[in-house]
Amino acid sequence: MNNVYQESKDFAATYILPYTEMIDQESKFPEEAFKELGNKGFLKLLVPEEFGGHGKGLVEHAEAVLAFAESCSTTALCYMMHNVALMCIVTHGSEELKRKIFSDVVENGKFLALAYSEFGTGTHFYNPEIQAQFNGDYTKFNGTKSMVTSATYASYYLVLAPSVEEGKINNWVFPLETEGLSFEMSNWNGLGMRGNSSCPMHIENVALEASYRIGEEGSGQEQVFNVVAPFFITGLGSVYSGTALHMFDVASNYSVDRKYPDGSSLSNIETVQVHIGTIYKNAAAARALTLDAATAGANGDADALAKILAARIVASEAAIECGKLAMRVGGGKAYNKALPTERLLRDAYAGQIMAPSADVLNVWLGKALTGQMIP
Numbered sequence: 001m002n003n004v005y006q007e008s009k010d011f012a013a014t015y016i017l018p019y020t021e022m023i024d025q026e027s028k029f030p031e032e033a034f035k036e037l038g039n040k041g042f043l044k045l046l047v048p049e050e051f052g053g054h055g056k057g058l059v060e061h062a063e064a065v066l067a068f069a070e071s072c073s074t075t076a077l078c079y080m081m082h083n084v085a086l087m088c089i090v091t092h093g094s095e096e097l098k099r100k101i102f103s104d105v106v107e108n109g110k111f112l113a114l115a116y117s118e119f120g121t122g123t124h125f126y127n128p129e130i131q132a133q134f135n136g137d138y139t140k141f142n143g144t145k146s147m148v149t150s151a152t153y154a155s156y157y158l159v160l161a162p163s164v165e166e167g168k169i170n171n172w173v174f175p176l177e178t179e180g181l182s183f184e185m186s187n188w189n190g191l192g193m194r195g196n197s198s199c200p201m202h203i204e205n206v207a208l209e210a211s212y213r214i215g216e217e218g219s220g221q222e223q224v225f226n227v228v229a230p231f232f233i234t235g236l237g238s239v240y241s242g243t244a245l246h247m248f249d250v251a252s253n254y255s256v257d258r259k260y261p262d263g264s265s266l267s268n269i270e271t272v273q274v275h276i277g278t279i280y281k282n283a284a285a286a287r288a289l290t291l292d293a294a295t296a297g298a299n300g301d302a303d304a305l306a307k308i309l310a311a312r313i314v315a316s317e318a319a320i321e322c323g324k325l326a327m328r329v330g331g332g333k334a335y336n337k338a339l340p341t342e343r344l345l346r347d348a349y350a351g352q353i354m355a356p357s358a359d360v361l362n363v364w365l366g367k368a369l370t371g372q373m374i375p
């Protein structure tokens, strides 16, 4: 893959866009798109070349997710989480775990998901409270994860759990077929991102060997900070920048196509021109910040963290603001759902509450910029 953004745009036009409306209307996971993501090699974007993957990193992750989100926010979000989970294994997995999971991704088109959030700790997902008891050769788990995107469709779920070392956590891989794992599928009724299948995962006496732990005992925090945070937060920047760009496309095309009886267009009205310009400015700024943040993260720049946090905050706010303006431009047709604008706005609302929420990130940004500790 040489031009990941363009190849992802082309892929999305053929294999994602045709299903976007249906997965929202039927609240259906984008299975067809995921099958093709496997067939066309996008699921292995981050798998190292020696394991048969493309060996790409943060910049290409951001580009692929951005391009997919310009066609479907839900598919982009599910794909983004797969990449984040995969990257934990790339950076911290044992050789045995890498061989097992990467071959399933590369050869069988399997994908991964993140089962991190809990009902209790909510947006502070890095403080897991499920029980993990070390029993000889096994660790036994009990508890519930609250919102697991791609539930039952993904083959592997990354689970954060307390470590035997006081105050530390571990990042585990739970295979889908593990005994004691069940999903409450009927629970998902999201305002937007309706194809996500983000439902609770119940963990009842699940017993796993240490080989399913990613990295050293107690290394979960370090993985959350150095891998999950950059890939997840930048990825969310891409999801919501792409959603905002999609809104621009819909609103600007509609404003040109909508004709009045005298033959003039909606786009001939100055106020509408200003709205279209504002949507474009917000969407383009979010995209630019996100791609710049991804480059800074990939290069290990000193200000990478601040850029990544800022990009994700700006992108999720931009998507909501672009959506509100696009609804105005779309008038009665947008309100009556003849345009996809209302779906895009519903999708955009997930941006401000997905963990770590925009409110939490605003605090973290201030801390990062003033040299203070971030949890």
Ligand SMILES: Cc1cc2nc3c(=O)[nH]c(=O)nc-3n(C[C@H](O)[C@H](O)[C@H](O)COP(=O)(O)OP(=O)(O)OC[C@H]3O[C@@H](n4cnc5c(N)ncnc54)[C@H](O)[C@@H]3O)c2cc1C
Binding pocket: 081, 113, 114, 115, 116, 117, 118, 119, 121, 122, 123, 124, 125, 147, 148, 149, 150, 190, 192, 193, 196, 198, 350, 352, 353, 354, 355, 356, 357, 358, 359, 360, 363
């Ligand atoms: C579409 C979608 C998909 C998801 N997919 C997944 C997934 O795949 N895996 C997963 O693990 N989770 C997932 N989640 C869960 C999500 O990321 C959050 O963890 C969850 O929504 C938090 O829920 P809560 O209401 O309990 O948050 P709460 O902790 O109750 O927070 C509610 C609000 O309070 C405010 N707040 C809380 N604490 C602070 C603070 N310290 N400072 C400032 N403000 C604060 C924020 O405004 C926050 O939005 C998903 C959520 C959505 C919407």
